[in-house]
Amino acid sequence: MTTNVLICDDSGFARRQMARSIPDAWDVNISFAEHGKDAIEQMQDGKGDVLFLDRNMPVMDGYETMQWIKENRPDTNVLVLSMDDEEHSIIKMLRLGAKGYLLKDIHPEILRKALNEVITNGIYYSERVATTLLNSITGEKEKNQKHKNILLIFHVRKLVIDQMSRDN
Secondary structure (H helix, E strand, O other), X not given: OOXXXXXXXXXXXXXXXXXXXXXXXXXXXXXXXXXXXXXXXXXXXXXXXXXXXXXXXXXXXXXXHHHHHXXXXXXXXXXXXXXXXXXXXXXXXXXXXXXXXEEOOOOHHHHHHHHHHHHHHOOOXXXXXXXXHHHHHHXXXXXXXXHHHHHHHHHHHHHHHHHHHHHO
């Protein structure tokens, strides 16, 4: 089954880099949007089962776009890609329904892995996001042993999902 991937970023270079990270063998249709309003118009035309979404864009930013998706297309698997690694930005996008949050300087292999996990399992949390979530829940930057164990569980879950993906 073909997956419709929509890449929404105001940088043409970033859009091309994200598209190149998708393996040629994958059954995907790739579309591009320069800002949130453009992405919404394309989603209304049936594009965007999976959406790569930049947070900081002109016309309509990632927050506004995620709010529209939450209200109108909550089944869309959104991976946010941003240069912003601030805790409040990550938490806000996840609360709006993003299935993952990645920094733009990631290696293309990690981007492929995240896309595969979102398509297969509907979610992808990097260690950075898992740590941010734990810090937000606990209100602490330094976690005690209990919280370290929770982070370990997140990590083990990722390893199990990775193995399952390889076995399929």
